[in-house]
Amino acid sequence: MTRNIAVIQGHPDPSPERLCRALAGAYASGAAAAGRNVRTIDVATLDFPLLRSQAAFESGVAPPAIAEAQETLRWADHWVIVYPLWLGDAPALFKGFIEQAFRPGFALRYRPGKLPEGLLKGKSARVIVTMGMPSLVYRFFFFAHGLRNLERNVLAYAGIAPVRATLIGSAKGMSREAAQRWLSKVEALGREGR
Template identity: 30%
Template sequence: MRVHTILAHPLPDSFAAAVHRTAADRLRACGHEVATADLYAEGFAPALTPAERAGYFDAEYDSSAVAPLVERLRWAEALVLVYPHWWFDQPAILKGYFDRVWVPGVAFRHDRAGGRILPLLTGLRSVSVLTSFGSPWWLTELYMRNPARRILTKGVLTACAPQARLRYCALYDMDRATDTARARHLERVAALMARL
């Protein structure tokens, strides 16, 4: 399978970076083709430009400024997103990735007659989220109801890749996680990637 992995963390020695390496290594060991992206290391600018916003409803949207990421997204049959949750949401750089890469003509097209959008990522079969939260499980899932997961599932994927199966692997209470808990999480990540 063609798998595109994306890391959204500014520190190359972070636990998220270790998760990303673990995932990519296991995927390659299982025989998958893997194309990686490290949004911070690649200098990705997350802010939608005025020109990009002005052209959002043009017949031919210009995504050339992010062409390498667009190419990897179109190539992928599976997507692996690796990031921490900050304030119960994905990092701004990852939100910017969706704003600038999952655009008209790439992830969806506008239905001029009905005002809705029509999915274009029909080849994307799987999206895996490998993430962490500083908060414990009960606060994230019961009290906050994990808003970022709901937006990704009910909003982004339903609109652009409705056939993609979401796989979700989170380490909760990261701020107090022991080395043993982190090692167990890396084992879970590797096992999840082996089942892709």
């Protein structure tokens, strides 16, 4: 069975030289080379406002760019999310995208007196996070709090499982050789579809 994969590039800077962009491209290339169907969502290029009220989240209409992204996310069996760690968490633009996309009726069905029902069951995800600090420091000293929130309180809550993570530390001072090793690893993940 051919797997449909959505690659969500969450770096808010559209500059082509960003490591996150190269990683997203490497994954997509590996997946396409293995015969998988791949679509990409580039959050930096999407036009959408930030949500400012519960009413806008619950009953507002998704902007066209978000509605199109939601169609890609529905289509995909597997999501690959790539973003840099900023202040211990995902960048605000990426978080704004998640808030817009995960509206009621897309990710969750709210039920009076009960916990919401996840509507994205049957999908899996890989989250790739780059950071300036060593990844072990983020994982064991800071307990990967931002990543854990995305994994457990957003993706898993909506029914996405399993969610796997790849943490790439010390990205700011990374040599070309080290960057190329990471690109090769991520391309291999794309070929494997995981």
